[in-house]
Amino acid sequence: MSGVLTVLSPTVRPGAGEPPADVGLANPTCPVMEGEAVDPEFYTEYEGKRVYFCCRKCLRAFSENPAKYAERLPRFQPQELAAPGEAMGGADPRVTQRLFATNDPQVMAIRRIVRLGAVPAPAQPPAIHGGAWVHNDIDRFVVGAWAAAGLPQADSPPPVCDDATFARRVYLDVIGMVPTLPELRRFLEDTSPEKRAALVDELLARHQDYADHWTPFWEDALGSTNVNNQGGVPGRGSYRTWINESFRTNKAFDVFAAELIDTTMPGAQKPMVAEANGLRTRTSYILNDTHTRTLQSAAAVGQVFLGTAMKCASCHNHFENDEWPQDRFLAFAGMFAPADLEAIRCEVKSGRMVASAYPFGVPGAPDEVPSDEVARLRRVAALTTDPANPRFSRSIVNRLWKRYLGLGLAEPADDARDSIDASMPELLDWLAYDLASHDFDLKRTIRLILTSRTYQLRYDPALEDHLDVAAPGEPRWFRSPSLRRLTAEQVVDSAVRIANQGLPSQDRLFRRNASSSLTLALGRPASRNEISTGRPDAPAVVQLLELMNGSEFASLIYESPITGDYAGGHRDIFLAALGREPTTAELDLAAEHTRLVAASERGQATEQHLLTRETPAHARLSGAWEWSGEHAMAGERRHVQVSDGAPVQHYVLGLDEAPATYVRVWVRLDPDNPPREIMLQVHSRGWEHRAFWGDDVIQFGKAETPSRRRLGDLPRAGEWVRLEVRADAIGLGTMDRIEGLSFDQAGGRVWWGAVSLLRVPPSPEQTARGDWLWALLASPEFQYVH
Amino acid sequence: MSTEIETRSVGSVAREMSRRAVLGAGLAVGAGLVLPGGVLGVPLLRPRARAEACIFIWLPGGVAQTDTFDPKAYSPFEAGMKGSELLGTCPSIPTTADGVRFGAGLEGLASVMDRGCVLRTLTSDAAFGAIHLKAQYNLMTGYLFPVGVKAPSIGAVVSRTLGRRHRQVPAYIYIGRDIDTSDEERTFISEYLGSGFYGLEHAPFMIPEPSRGLATLSAAAGMSVERLDQRQAILRGLHGASAEKLRDSAKAQEYMALMAEARAMMDSPVKKAFEFSDERPEVLAAYSPGGALGAGESLLDPSYDHSNRFGPGLLLARRLVEAGARFVQVEYQYGPFKGFDMHENGARRMREMKRQIDGPITRLVLDLEERGMLDTTLVVVATEFGRTIASQPAAGVEPDGAAESHSGEHLVVANESMYGFHGHFSSCKDMLFFGGGFRRGVAYGATADRHPLLPVEKPVSLIDTHATIYAALGIAPDTSYETEGRPFYVTKDGKGKPIAGLLA
Structure with a gap:
C-alpha cells in the first residue's frame, strides 16, 4: 500500500509545494513497476480501462508488449490496491493521513485515483434496441428511461435539430456568442458526417472564448465583487481573473473548488487584507471572522x-x-x-x-478534525472535492446538464434532497463517476453532453419538460430541450459580434464593472453581494421597453457596420442574427419595410444653434464666461477668452440635446495675440470627446483617440472661421445626447462664436437595415436558445 | 392589528381547511410555517387594505431627528459649549396636531401635521456605526446585510404582492436616483432598491430625472412612432413566420405578449404624467423651492443640489399615482458626506435641507387631499438612522454602539462648524406617515430629553414598522415567496406585527 505514495517525490514539480517529509523515493528497479508505484501522468488504455504506470519506461515496455505484463498489471493499479473493502477497512491509516495531508494538485491526482476505489462503479448504460439512434452512453440512459416508462419516443425517437439550429445552440452554449457569417457558412457547407462533434471540439478548444462564457456564471455563483467591501461588510473580492484563467486552462474541477477553500494551494487566489472604514478586513472566498460569516461561507x-x-x-x-x-x-x-x-x-x-x-459520508476518509485553521480548511477542501463524496461530482454534472438542457436531472440544483426523486438517477451517477474518473475534466463531460443525441434534439414545446417548484420530483424526460433565455452577456456580446462580425475578448460584457440600464434590464446584477447560480429569465416590460427604446441597444444596432458601412444585404443580416437562411416570406417583410421607410423618411439635414442668443434654462455655466457683442451679428453674442499661455477653459453643462452628426463652432483668433491651440470638448456621459487645432498643448484624454483628436492647424486669425467636427471622430454615436460643451485654449485671445449641431439623417436604406436587424434581435428566435 | 385581520376568499376552501388542520395540530403559527401543499405568496389571512398606493419618500444620509420631527431644547451655539448641552440647533414650532412640535424650518409640514402621524421611536437591534449602506439596506429590505439571499425592497414586495393598479402603469417606479454603478456604493444601492430574487418583473422603473421622464417610454432619437410601429410589425411578422415549434412555445408567446404590453405602455396614461403643463404655476413653484436660504445666498455646497429633482419628483409621483401607479419611491439622491449626511456645519446644512423638502412634501399632502386621494394613498417619509452629537465631529467614525451611550459630557463644540448633529445614531430614527389608513395628528413614542436620546416610551422595531406599512396596503407580514426551496418572508421570518397605535 505505501507504494502508492512513493510516487510523490520524483514527480513533484519545482515550486509546486513541499513534498510530504516521509515519502520515500521510487524504487529504481523498473520495468514494469517493481516499485509498485504509479504516477497519474503515465497511463494508457488497456481493454477499455485506464491503467497506470510508475514511469515512462514502464509505460513504454507495457505498450510494446501488453501480453507479457498484462497478468501482473492489476496489482499495481490504484483501483485494485484501494478496492472498496481494503480502502475503507484495511487501508493503512498512515497512508490515508498522507493522502489528506496536502491539496497539492499532484497529490490530488493520486488521491483521486486511490479514492475512486472507494466508490462503487456505477451501473452501466442499458442496452438499446436499434442502437443506431444513439450517439453515446448518455443517450442509452435516456432512451432506456423512456423505454422503461413505456414512452412512445423509445420506439420512434424525436428528430434532432437541423444544422443551423445546432450551430447556434452550441456556439451560445460553449463560447456565449452566436457564430459569425464565415463560421456559420463553413459549418453549414461542411459535408462531413462527423461535423457536429468536430464543431464541439473546435469550440471547446477556443480556450479564451470558452473561459469568457463561463466567467460570469462563476462570478455570480461565487459572489465575486469588484470591490473588497460592501455595505461595511468585507466581501470576497474579485475572482474574475482567477475564474477566467482557471477555465482558460481547463483546471480540474476538484482543484478549482479546493483552491477556493484551501488558499495554501499553489493556484489559489491569495486572501487580501483590505482596509475599510478604519478596519482591516481579510477578503477571501471563505470568510470566517464572525459566526454569521462562517455560516454563510459554509452554506x-x-x-x-x-x-x-x-x-x-x-x-x-x-x-x-x-x-x-x-x-x-x-x-x-x-x-x-x-x-x-x-x-x-x-x-x-x-x-x-x-x-x-x-x-457527508465520505467513505474511508479520515474523520478526525484538525485543530488549527489552515489544516481544517485543507481538510474540508479535500473532503468536499473527494471522489467518494456523494454530492460533489453529482452536483457539478447536474449543473452542466441544467446549463445545456435547461433543467437539471436533480432539481432544485441548489437543493437536491434525498427525499426528492432525481430524474434518471443512473445517468446522474454515471456522469458523476465518469467525471471523477477522468480527472474532473469538465470539458470531457461537456463534450459528452453536447455530442449526445439528447442535447441535439429539436426543440418541441409539446415534449418540453417543465419544472413545477411544488413538485420537483416529477420526472423529466428530456425529449426536447427546454427553452432558455439568453443571458445579458449572451445578448450584448452576440449583438456586438453580429454588428461587427467579431468581438475581441477584452470587449466582452463580463469585463465591464459598471452596469447600464440595458444590462440591468437584461438581468445582469449590478453587484454580486449575494451568491446566485441562476438568473431570473422571465421577460419583463421594463426589459422589453429597454430593447425597444433604450439608447444603448439602439446604438448597438443602428451604428453597426452590418447596417452601415458593411451594408450586408437583408439575407446576410438575417443569417448573422438568427443563424439560418430566411424564407422568402421573411425577406418580403424586409423589402416591404424598406419601401415604407424610403417613402416616409425623407430626411433632411437640420442645424440647431446653441447659446447664440440665450442660455437654456437647464444649462449651468462654469468658468469665466465673458459675453461680448464685439464681432457679433445684431442680437447675437459671442464669448471671449484670453490665456496667458496656460490652458484655460469655460464650459456649459446641463444641456440635453439630441445626438448630432456634426458639431460646428465659429471662432475668431486675435491676429495680435493668437493662441497656440484651441480645443472643443463635448460632454456626453463624460468629457472624453475632444477635438483640437494647432499644437498639442492641452493634455486631456489620450492623443490620437476620440478623447483627443487633432483636426488640423489653427485657422487663419482675424476672421470668423467655421470649424466642423464629425461626431464619430470624437466618439459620439448616433444615440449620444449632447450634455455639455467646453471651450479651451492655450495662449492668445479667442472669440468663440455660434455653436451648432448639424444632424444629417442616415439614408433610408441604412435606416431600414437597422430596423430589420432590430426586429431580428428582438425576436424570440434570437432571445432564446432553442 | 392582529384582531383586525379579515379572512379573504383567496385560495381554495381546501387550503383554508388544511391551515386550520395545521393550526389545530398545535404547530407554530406564522414564522417558518409552510403549509403542506400551500401556495406561497398567498397568505390565507390578509389585513384589510386601507391604502391602494404608496409614495415612499426616501431621505438617505441620516436625518437628525432632533432638528426635525422630534425637537428637544434649542441650544444656540456658544463656542466651547459641551456636547451634552447641544440638544437642538433650532427652536421648535407648534404643529396643527395637538401637542406635537417640529423643528423650525418645517412650517409647511407643521401646517399639515393634523393629517400626519410621526413615529419617534423607531429603534434598531443592529448598531451600524459608520456604515450608511448597511443601515439603508436594512431599512429598504427589512433584512440585515448580508442575508444570503438577494432580498427584495419594499417596492418590489408591494409590486409582487399587489401587482399593478392600472393595467398599463408600472407597479414600482423609482424617481430621483441616477442609474450609475461606477463605484462600490452606487453598485450596492442599485441592488437593494431592486427586486432581489423576485426577478425583473418587479424591478423598479427608474426615472433619474423627473424632467426627462421615463426615457424608454419614447422612441429612441430619430425614430418616429410610425416607423416604430412598422418595426413592431416586422417583429410580429417574423415571429409569425418562424419555426412552428418556437411559435407554439408558451415562453415565446409570453415574450411577444409582453412586447405588446411594453408598446402599449408608450401610449398609456403614465406618459401623460410627465407633462406638467397643466399644473398651476403656484403648484409648480411649491414643488421647486430651491435650496438657498435667502435671496443672494447660495448653498454651502452648490455642487450637491438635487432640489430640482426631488421636488418635481414628488409632483411626478403624485401624477403617477393619479395615473395608476402602485408604489412610487422618491429619493433625495444620497451622497456620502452630502445633504443629510452631515459631519460638519450641521446647523446651517440642516436649514438648507429642510428648505428643500418642506414645501414639496407639504404640497404633496395637500394635493392628495384636494384630489380626495389622501385616504387611499400612503405617504411615508423615511431615513436610515437618526443622528446625535458626535465624539469625532467631522468624520463619523464612531465605533458600533458608541453613539448609543454617548452623553456628550466630554465633547467640546469649539467652533461653529462643529455645531450640529454629526454622529450616526442607529438606536433611534423617525418616520413620518400621511394618509393611507394611518392615524392623524399624533406622535407615537417618546425619547429622552437628554443625551443619549434613546426611546423611553413605546419603542418600535423595524420589522413591525414594515408590517404596519404592509398592513395599510393589505399585505400580511407573513407573506412569503419561495427561493432556493424555502420561503422568504416580506418581514423577517414572517414575524412582523402591525402596530395598532399607528393605524386609524
Whole structure:
C-alpha cells in the first residue's frame, strides 16, 4: 500500500509545494513497476480501462508488449490496491493521513485515483434496441428511461435539430456568442458526417472564448465583487481573473473548488487584507471572522458545490428538509472556522459548542478534525472535492446538464434532497463517476453532453419538460430541450459580434464593472453581494421597453457596420442574427419595410444653434464666461477668452440635446495675440470627446483617440472661421445626447462664436437595415436558445 | 392589528381547511410555517387594505431627528459649549396636531401635521456605526446585510404582492436616483432598491430625472412612432413566420405578449404624467423651492443640489399615482458626506435641507387631499438612522454602539462648524406617515430629553414598522415567496406585527 505514495517525490514539480517529509523515493528497479508505484501522468488504455504506470519506461515496455505484463498489471493499479473493502477497512491509516495531508494538485491526482476505489462503479448504460439512434452512453440512459416508462419516443425517437439550429445552440452554449457569417457558412457547407462533434471540439478548444462564457456564471455563483467591501461588510473580492484563467486552462474541477477553500494551494487566489472604514478586513472566498460569516461561507460551499441548501439551518433546524438539523450544519460550518462553533438558536446563545464534523459520508476518509485553521480548511477542501463524496461530482454534472438542457436531472440544483426523486438517477451517477474518473475534466463531460443525441434534439414545446417548484420530483424526460433565455452577456456580446462580425475578448460584457440600464434590464446584477447560480429569465416590460427604446441597444444596432458601412444585404443580416437562411416570406417583410421607410423618411439635414442668443434654462455655466457683442451679428453674442499661455477653459453643462452628426463652432483668433491651440470638448456621459487645432498643448484624454483628436492647424486669425467636427471622430454615436460643451485654449485671445449641431439623417436604406436587424434581435428566435 | 385581520376568499376552501388542520395540530403559527401543499405568496389571512398606493419618500444620509420631527431644547451655539448641552440647533414650532412640535424650518409640514402621524421611536437591534449602506439596506429590505439571499425592497414586495393598479402603469417606479454603478456604493444601492430574487418583473422603473421622464417610454432619437410601429410589425411578422415549434412555445408567446404590453405602455396614461403643463404655476413653484436660504445666498455646497429633482419628483409621483401607479419611491439622491449626511456645519446644512423638502412634501399632502386621494394613498417619509452629537465631529467614525451611550459630557463644540448633529445614531430614527389608513395628528413614542436620546416610551422595531406599512396596503407580514426551496418572508421570518397605535 505505501507504494502508492512513493510516487510523490520524483514527480513533484519545482515550486509546486513541499513534498510530504516521509515519502520515500521510487524504487529504481523498473520495468514494469517493481516499485509498485504509479504516477497519474503515465497511463494508457488497456481493454477499455485506464491503467497506470510508475514511469515512462514502464509505460513504454507495457505498450510494446501488453501480453507479457498484462497478468501482473492489476496489482499495481490504484483501483485494485484501494478496492472498496481494503480502502475503507484495511487501508493503512498512515497512508490515508498522507493522502489528506496536502491539496497539492499532484497529490490530488493520486488521491483521486486511490479514492475512486472507494466508490462503487456505477451501473452501466442499458442496452438499446436499434442502437443506431444513439450517439453515446448518455443517450442509452435516456432512451432506456423512456423505454422503461413505456414512452412512445423509445420506439420512434424525436428528430434532432437541423444544422443551423445546432450551430447556434452550441456556439451560445460553449463560447456565449452566436457564430459569425464565415463560421456559420463553413459549418453549414461542411459535408462531413462527423461535423457536429468536430464543431464541439473546435469550440471547446477556443480556450479564451470558452473561459469568457463561463466567467460570469462563476462570478455570480461565487459572489465575486469588484470591490473588497460592501455595505461595511468585507466581501470576497474579485475572482474574475482567477475564474477566467482557471477555465482558460481547463483546471480540474476538484482543484478549482479546493483552491477556493484551501488558499495554501499553489493556484489559489491569495486572501487580501483590505482596509475599510478604519478596519482591516481579510477578503477571501471563505470568510470566517464572525459566526454569521462562517455560516454563510459554509452554506455557500454547500449550495454551490454540494447542491444542498442549508441556510435555513443557520438559526434553527431546517423546517422543510430534515437532512439539516441545525447541529449538523454547525458541525459542517465549524470545519471552516478556526474553532468549533457555538449553538446559537434563533439569536439566543446556548453556550454549548458543537463538535465540528464533516456531515457527508465520505467513505474511508479520515474523520478526525484538525485543530488549527489552515489544516481544517485543507481538510474540508479535500473532503468536499473527494471522489467518494456523494454530492460533489453529482452536483457539478447536474449543473452542466441544467446549463445545456435547461433543467437539471436533480432539481432544485441548489437543493437536491434525498427525499426528492432525481430524474434518471443512473445517468446522474454515471456522469458523476465518469467525471471523477477522468480527472474532473469538465470539458470531457461537456463534450459528452453536447455530442449526445439528447442535447441535439429539436426543440418541441409539446415534449418540453417543465419544472413545477411544488413538485420537483416529477420526472423529466428530456425529449426536447427546454427553452432558455439568453443571458445579458449572451445578448450584448452576440449583438456586438453580429454588428461587427467579431468581438475581441477584452470587449466582452463580463469585463465591464459598471452596469447600464440595458444590462440591468437584461438581468445582469449590478453587484454580486449575494451568491446566485441562476438568473431570473422571465421577460419583463421594463426589459422589453429597454430593447425597444433604450439608447444603448439602439446604438448597438443602428451604428453597426452590418447596417452601415458593411451594408450586408437583408439575407446576410438575417443569417448573422438568427443563424439560418430566411424564407422568402421573411425577406418580403424586409423589402416591404424598406419601401415604407424610403417613402416616409425623407430626411433632411437640420442645424440647431446653441447659446447664440440665450442660455437654456437647464444649462449651468462654469468658468469665466465673458459675453461680448464685439464681432457679433445684431442680437447675437459671442464669448471671449484670453490665456496667458496656460490652458484655460469655460464650459456649459446641463444641456440635453439630441445626438448630432456634426458639431460646428465659429471662432475668431486675435491676429495680435493668437493662441497656440484651441480645443472643443463635448460632454456626453463624460468629457472624453475632444477635438483640437494647432499644437498639442492641452493634455486631456489620450492623443490620437476620440478623447483627443487633432483636426488640423489653427485657422487663419482675424476672421470668423467655421470649424466642423464629425461626431464619430470624437466618439459620439448616433444615440449620444449632447450634455455639455467646453471651450479651451492655450495662449492668445479667442472669440468663440455660434455653436451648432448639424444632424444629417442616415439614408433610408441604412435606416431600414437597422430596423430589420432590430426586429431580428428582438425576436424570440434570437432571445432564446432553442 | 392582529384582531383586525379579515379572512379573504383567496385560495381554495381546501387550503383554508388544511391551515386550520395545521393550526389545530398545535404547530407554530406564522414564522417558518409552510403549509403542506400551500401556495406561497398567498397568505390565507390578509389585513384589510386601507391604502391602494404608496409614495415612499426616501431621505438617505441620516436625518437628525432632533432638528426635525422630534425637537428637544434649542441650544444656540456658544463656542466651547459641551456636547451634552447641544440638544437642538433650532427652536421648535407648534404643529396643527395637538401637542406635537417640529423643528423650525418645517412650517409647511407643521401646517399639515393634523393629517400626519410621526413615529419617534423607531429603534434598531443592529448598531451600524459608520456604515450608511448597511443601515439603508436594512431599512429598504427589512433584512440585515448580508442575508444570503438577494432580498427584495419594499417596492418590489408591494409590486409582487399587489401587482399593478392600472393595467398599463408600472407597479414600482423609482424617481430621483441616477442609474450609475461606477463605484462600490452606487453598485450596492442599485441592488437593494431592486427586486432581489423576485426577478425583473418587479424591478423598479427608474426615472433619474423627473424632467426627462421615463426615457424608454419614447422612441429612441430619430425614430418616429410610425416607423416604430412598422418595426413592431416586422417583429410580429417574423415571429409569425418562424419555426412552428418556437411559435407554439408558451415562453415565446409570453415574450411577444409582453412586447405588446411594453408598446402599449408608450401610449398609456403614465406618459401623460410627465407633462406638467397643466399644473398651476403656484403648484409648480411649491414643488421647486430651491435650496438657498435667502435671496443672494447660495448653498454651502452648490455642487450637491438635487432640489430640482426631488421636488418635481414628488409632483411626478403624485401624477403617477393619479395615473395608476402602485408604489412610487422618491429619493433625495444620497451622497456620502452630502445633504443629510452631515459631519460638519450641521446647523446651517440642516436649514438648507429642510428648505428643500418642506414645501414639496407639504404640497404633496395637500394635493392628495384636494384630489380626495389622501385616504387611499400612503405617504411615508423615511431615513436610515437618526443622528446625535458626535465624539469625532467631522468624520463619523464612531465605533458600533458608541453613539448609543454617548452623553456628550466630554465633547467640546469649539467652533461653529462643529455645531450640529454629526454622529450616526442607529438606536433611534423617525418616520413620518400621511394618509393611507394611518392615524392623524399624533406622535407615537417618546425619547429622552437628554443625551443619549434613546426611546423611553413605546419603542418600535423595524420589522413591525414594515408590517404596519404592509398592513395599510393589505399585505400580511407573513407573506412569503419561495427561493432556493424555502420561503422568504416580506418581514423577517414572517414575524412582523402591525402596530395598532399607528393605524386609524
